Amino acid sequence: MELTGKNLIGNELSATGTNRFQAKNPSDNTQLPVEFSEAESGEVDAAVRKARSAFSAFSTAGVEARADFLEAIGDEILALGDELIARCHLETALPEGRLNGERMRTVNQLKLFASLIREGSWVNARIDTGDSTREPLPKPDVRQMQKPLGPVGIFGASNFPLAFSVAGGDTASALAILQAANKTGMPDGVFSMIHGHSEPGRLLVMHEEICAIGFTGSFQGGKALFNLANNRRVPIPVYAEMGSSNPVFLLPGALKERSDSIAKGLAASVCLGAGQFCTNPGLLVSQKDNDDFTRKLASALEEQQPGTMLGDSIRENYESLSRGMASKTGVTQQTSMAESNVIANLFTTEASDFLADKTLEEEVFGPSTLMVSAGNKEELLKLAASLGGHLTATIHGTAEELEEYADLIEILEGKAGRIIFNGYPTGVEVCHSMHHGGPYPATTAPQTTSVGTMAIYRFTKPVCYQDFPQSSLPVELRDANPRGILRLLNGEYTRS
Amino acid sequence: MELTGKNLIGNELSATGTNRFQAKNPSDNTQLPVEFSEAESGEVDAAVRKARSAFSAFSTAGVEARADFLEAIGDEILALGDELIARCHLETALPEGRLNGERMRTVNQLKLFASLIREGSWVNARIDTGDSTREPLPKPDVRQMQKPLGPVGIFGASNFPLAFSVAGGDTASALAILQAANKTGMPDGVFSMIHGHSEPGRLLVMHEEICAIGFTGSFQGGKALFNLANNRRVPIPVYAEMGSSNPVFLLPGALKERSDSIAKGLAASVCLGAGQFCTNPGLLVSQKDNDDFTRKLASALEEQQPGTMLGDSIRENYESLSRGMASKTGVTQQTSMAESNVIANLFTTEASDFLADKTLEEEVFGPSTLMVSAGNKEELLKLAASLGGHLTATIHGTAEELEEYADLIEILEGKAGRIIFNGYPTGVEVCHSMHHGGPYPATTAPQTTSVGTMAIYRFTKPVCYQDFPQSSLPVELRDANPRGILRLLNGEYTRS
Known part of the structure; x- marks a missing residue:
């Protein structure tokens, strides 16, 4: 080599x-x-x-x-x-x-x-x-x-x-x-x-x-x-x-049931690859009375190993954005500031401050996350509706909560390409069903x-052939269907 | 009403x-x-x-x-x-x-x-x-x-x-x-x-x-x-x-076999709806020795009834573009100029003049068409390769010619959304297989x-659900497939 x-x-x-x-x-x-x-x-x-x-x-x-x-x-x-x-x-x-x-x-x-x-x-x-x-x-x-x-x-x-x-x-x-x-x-x-x-x-x-x-x-x-x-x-x-800050909604029942495991799971997801994933969970949304969870998450993040970032400019950008985040109105840093900032950061703020400052939604590329507290379900939905486009959105909740928050799912369908239940957004499965994309500004092409x-x-387009003789048609469009592919023939799907 | x-x-x-x-x-x-x-x-x-x-x-x-x-x-x-x-x-x-x-x-x-x-x-x-x-x-x-x-x-x-x-x-x-x-x-x-x-x-x-x-x-x-x-x-x-001028390629064998019917068919297509179709054939390309066909087409166009255009501004635009076409270098008007220009116009030019002036490719909205003569197949292919995007392209030829001109089809696949054989571009069938679109400048969205x-x-986007409970999934994505739609399940198409 x-x-x-x-x-x-x-x-x-x-x-x-x-x-x-x-x-x-x-x-x-x-x-x-x-x-x-x-x-x-x-x-x-x-x-x-x-x-x-x-x-x-x-x-x-x-x-x-x-x-x-x-x-x-x-x-x-x-x-x-x-x-x-x-x-x-x-x-x-x-x-x-x-x-x-x-x-x-x-x-x-x-x-x-x-x-x-x-x-x-x-x-x-x-x-x-x-x-x-x-x-x-x-x-x-x-x-x-x-x-x-x-x-x-x-x-x-x-x-x-x-x-x-x-x-x-x-x-x-x-x-x-x-x-x-x-x-x-x-x-x-x-x-x-x-x-x-x-x-x-x-x-x-x-x-x-x-x-x-x-x-x-x-x-x-x-x-x-x-x-x-x-x-x-x-x-x-x-x-x-x-960019995408990949909001994670932490519903009350989930935090009640599994706050330890969610704190650990989130900390690992935030710090995966030194936070340098496009699906990094950079924005958490929960309802009031989450102080206990905040402390658990801060500890879990502090326990993560500091990572080395991909390069100088990316590290400097992370440090600068982190300092900027710490100085914003209504934002509190919950993790201790280390010598190097290339350690995980947890910031917290209130929904009202978040709604007043659109820059709080922007991605901080690196192991940083901002937790926003909403006063109640209504404010949480208002916050969800205010979001721009993201690659992913995640909901942690009980099965009952997911039904109770059906309106949250409906809002998130308009905000993210992929919605994850009780999991973490990092890790993108390569399969037929994956959609890794999302509304602007997460991508410039939300339909792909x-x-x-x-x-x-992304790299193809339709071409239509009218009244062509068989021999001049692409093989996929000939009557005989020699490759046996699935086709829509006079409105019916068939391999014949 | x-x-x-x-x-x-x-x-x-x-x-x-x-x-x-x-x-x-x-x-x-x-x-x-x-x-x-x-x-x-x-x-x-x-x-x-x-x-x-x-x-x-x-x-x-x-x-x-x-x-x-x-x-x-x-x-x-x-x-x-x-x-x-x-x-x-x-x-x-x-x-x-x-x-x-x-x-x-x-x-x-x-x-x-x-x-x-x-x-x-x-x-x-x-x-x-x-x-x-x-x-x-x-x-x-x-x-x-x-x-x-x-x-x-x-x-x-x-x-x-x-x-x-x-x-x-x-x-x-x-x-x-x-x-x-x-x-x-x-x-x-x-x-x-x-x-x-x-x-x-x-x-x-x-x-x-x-x-x-x-x-x-x-x-x-x-x-x-x-x-x-x-x-x-x-x-x-x-x-x-x-806009689109919808090039029609008239291969020698077709003109030899059916010049009368092609002249009549084209004249009717050019004049359909007073030429106010997005698929109006406004550009014809043939090889030399086409004088006889040119005369037939001019006569057939002159026999068409003058149409009334949709409105003043559209008619004025047609008249102005027609006068402009008549005055371009190397362009000859083959139809007689009537009092009102809202009659069909046939212009002719040589491939070299066409290649030298990109504006000759632009749509003249109305019953007008420009016939370009290429010296030989090579020049015809060069002309095809020079084209911008169109909604349609048409080839008139014998079945043998279509095989002989396979390279023309390949070029046109990159230039038009729909390619028609031995037909006319006006008339857009509403069906599952229709593609009515084409590369820029015919459209701003060639993939739709x-x-x-x-x-x-055009008006939908994918949404992806990860690890969702059945009851919170859209009905189309539930295991039971109650609507019996065709789905790609673990890589296999099935209605179950």
């Missing part, structure tokens, strides 16, 4: 730009070997043009070939062995156990998508057969299915170096992807990786051949890309997953997900 | 603003009875707030109640009888036969959506059951389905007063909708209609309780709404169907359709 620091423009290594940067080990602040070359405009352009050239061959490659490619990527990532995990750990300070888990998730994700495209029903094939005798006008034969959008640009996320970045994470996985592409006969340009700070990103979003953007990161970053993309000559979708098989629809 | 000219704010008639306007009969330029009141900001706000209040009751009303409501709207529209058609004709100059057809389509559309929601599988229910014994982490129970977005604003389109406007068209249909809402017990505010020019529209798009916008009209109008919506504090999706049952997804 050799790192060159060069950009990968399809199969070519390239370092024609003049800017260089190095990764830093966040644990000891030392610079890590290999200078990375920031992509210059010619390299961004070359990568996108290669992708455009590869698009036709890749999108018309058989399903088996594409599924083999995905599985081969998984194999090649695994073949990198512990060297990959070691380098990821050096760059991110994430524990090796966590990175091993993330690698397995990444590989399983690739396998899941391979099986999804092999099974084939995802294309949403729909057929309405024609009727030339219909009056007053003949009925045409109309068929539709999902087809790929075109070349897309994806911005990696430092908190998930594997699962949310280079389909797996960094240069090593990128090389594994290229290796897999070559082994499975994929066209040059099917994958490129360019490094850099904001300028290569801007060039990528503005490139006329790019059809969509995926991004995971800060609100400022995602919103900037969204604005750029909407102001292109041809606007393109930006699937940006941004970044996790689970529904994510495939 | 009494027209009051007042805005309908739920069940209330309202005319608190000071601006008034009257409809004009485009056939004789006389003002039609009834002064309409332009909505002022308080009325827009009241309509949206009523919609927000009605949202909860409406979205949780049973499927049967909502389906009944849709069907009742159809019944009430039919119950208006010929008076509705007569008034539509007066306002639009569209022939009564066409309006009768459009009314039937509107009613069938309502029935289709009623049957869609009764059948229920559209909610895309997905269930992955949990496994508490899984290592290293227990697997949660995860379920998702589509839920409604919230109140939405729809801008009517003058060229389809019924099917694309007030779900049917004008004040009369609006009253029919309210009648149906009251008969089926729907909450006040489930439907409102406000009149006016640009300001009420701007207020509607900017209203914080509005969750999405539907629009059919000009590029300028749609783009303005798109920009407004993206610059809101909380951006919302704008489903704008805008405005016609057919897939249109329902």
Whole structure:
């Protein structure tokens, strides 16, 4: 596993730009070997043009070939062995156990998508057969299915170096992807990786051949890309997953029954990965008489090990936001302030103060959480209704309370992509049913997900064929249905 | 059927603003009875707030109640009888036969959506059951389905007063909708209609309780709404169907075999509804040696009856764009210029001129078409690849040619929402398989359709439920599947 620091423009290594940067080990602040070359405009352009050239061959490659490619990527990532995990750990300070888990998730994700495209029903094939005798006008034969959008640009996320970045994470996985592409006969340009700070990103979003953007990161970053993309000559979708403070509603019955276990569970969830999860529970809402629970949660948080954050700027941001939170009107810090702030923080405030200051809802990226006390159910519902968009919302309650608070669920359906009962929002299961997304400002595309098989629809669009001869139709839309996929045929779902 | 000219704010008639306007009969330029009141900001706000209040009751009303409501709207529209058609004709100059057809389509559309929601599988229910014994982490129970977005604003389109406007068209249909809402017990505010020019529209798009916008009209109008919506504090999706010149590729074999019938078919399609269809074939592409066909098409167009356009501004726009087209470099007018330009126009040009002037691709709203001659197949493909987004693309060819031009189909899949073989783009079948949309600038939302049952997804979003007790899950996601809908259960499609 050799790192060159060069950009990968399809199969070519390239370092024609003049800017260089190095990764830093966040644990000891030392610079890590290999200078990375920031992509210059010619390299961004070359990568996108290669992708455009590869698009036709890749999108018309058989399903088996594409599924083999995905599985081969998984194999090649695994073949990198512990060297990959070691380098990821050096760059991110994430524990090796966590990175091993993330690698397995990444590989399983690739396998899941391979099986999804092999099974084939995802294309949403729909057929309405024609009727030339219909009056007053003949009925045409109309068929539709999902087809790929075109070349897309994806911005990696430092908190998930594997699962949310280079389909797996960094240069090593990128090389594994290229290796897999070559082994499975994929066209040059099917994958490129360019490094850099904001300028290569801007060039990528503005490139006329790019059809969509995926991004995971800060609100400022995602919103900037969204604005750029909407102001292109041809606007393109930006699937940006941004900040979220993931409200957790702690109903009285639950706190009465299980305050110890909820305090421990929440503390672990808040501190998981040094709090650097998009689903980190940064906002807790409970009703009055919660002092006992507050003390338990503060202790549980103080018992958590301090974590090392992903990098200087993220740590400095956390420290600054934490100081800011401590100084806000009506906010009390319940955890002791340590030398370094990269320990968990619990803040408390009243619903009235929360309702008066919208900034209290904003994400503090790191192991911090704010508990808001509502006077009664009515105020709790008012607070829920005031929320902006979040990736998740959680309710801890008894089964009876969940029925009693049906109006809370209804409100949260409008506020979050996923609602969790008696659990913790961290941990996003990769499956068909997962929706990892949510209303703005949690994402810029609330109707789509970044996790689970529904994510495939971010990069496809319907194409409709009218009165086409069988031989010119995509195989998924031919009468014979040779792949046996589920189709909507004249209004009935069938595999025949 | 009494027209009051007042805005309908739920069940209330309202005319608190000071601006008034009257409809004009485009056939004789006389003002039609009834002064309409332009909505002022308080009325827009009241309509949206009523919609927000009605949202909860409406979205949780049973499927049967909502389906009944849709069907009742159809019944009430039919119950208006010929008076509705007569008034539509007066306002639009569209022939009564066409309006009768459009009314039937509107009613069938309502029935289709009623049957869609009764059948229920559209909610895309997905269930992955949990496994508490899984290592290293227990697997949660995860379920998702589509839920409604919230109140939405729809801008009517003058060229389809019924099917694309007030779900049917004008004040009369609006009253029919309210009648149906009251008969089926729907909450006040489930439907409102406000009149006016640009300001009420701007207020509607900017209203914080509005969750999405539907629009059919000009590029300028749609783009303005798109920009407004993206610059809101909380951006919302704008489903704008805008201009399209709907390229038709006339391959040599087809012109050899059936030039007479293609000339007649195209002339009828160009002139249908005085050319005021979003799918009007405004751009034809053929290969050299097409002089004979050009003459036939010009004659066929000259034989068409002059139509009356929807209104002054639309007619003036058509005349001005036609004069502009005639004056462009390399463009020749093949039809004789009549006193009024509201007759069909055929222009011709060469591929090189077309490629040099992007404005030649723009829609001329009205009965006009531009035929571009390509020197050979290569130039024709180059021209196809240069196109922007369109609602439709059409290929006339022999079956052999369609195979020979497989690369043309592949290009067009990236350029148009619907590809038609040996037919005409006007006429959009309302069915499950229809995709009426296309890449920008044809629409601002290429992944969605405005016609057919897939249109329902414009106004819904996924919500995911994790570890919920059965009794708190939406009925579509409960184990028992009482509605028997098709669901993806642990990766398998099943109705059980």
